[in-house]
Amino acid sequence: MTTILIPVDGSDASLRAVKAAIKASGKLGNTTLHLLTVQAPIVSGNVTRFFSAxxxxxxxQDEGKNxxxxxxxxxxxxxxAYKEKTAVGPVAQTxxxxASEQDCDLIMMGTRGLGAVGGFVLGSVATKVLNLTDVPVTLIK
Known part of the structure; x- marks a missing residue:
């Protein structure tokens, strides 16, 4: 069985990655797709003073659902069929x-997400994921 991780953020690029994973799963057969959205943690201490944990x-969870x-x-x-998860943490590291914890065979992700700041050719998250994992990564433009 092939396990494909698709990190999504609601961007057009992440939706293209989902479409590519659907196509790949049809060709590979016996595939499990994992949708993962990662919410960057709120780092302002003032927020925790005014809002409960x-x-x-x-x-x-609401942002992840969106x-x-x-x-x-x-x-x-x-x-x-797919599994879904919303996680909180540094996006690329998470x-x-x-991918490592779920023994994913492949990560399929968009080259650009919704972030305001990105690399010149690749998005900063895509670049970091490439450097942090041994799992093969397919970038979808």
Whole structure:
């Protein structure tokens, strides 16, 4: 069985990665798809003074749900089975860690996400994931 991790953030590039993974799963057969969205942690100490840990966690889950929604709609439409997870942490490191923990055979991700700052050719998250993991990465433009 082939396990494909698809990190998503709701961007057009991540949706193209989902479409590519759907196509790949059709060709490979016996494939498990994992949708992962990673919410960067809120680092301002002032936020924790005004909001409870529960409210902050609810915020992360709501943002994760919003990021996962377009990808889930595509997968539900095609009938491809998948697992989903919302995680909180440094984005690239969390993607690499998840791929390792879940014994993923492949990571398929967009070259550019929703982040405001990116690299010249590749997005900064994609570049970091390439450097942090031994799992093969397919970048979808």
């Amino acid at each position: 529960e409210a902050i966690n609810d915020y992360y 990021a996962l929604s377009p990808a889930k709609a595509l997968l539900d439409e095609t009938g491809v 993607i690499a860690k998840y």
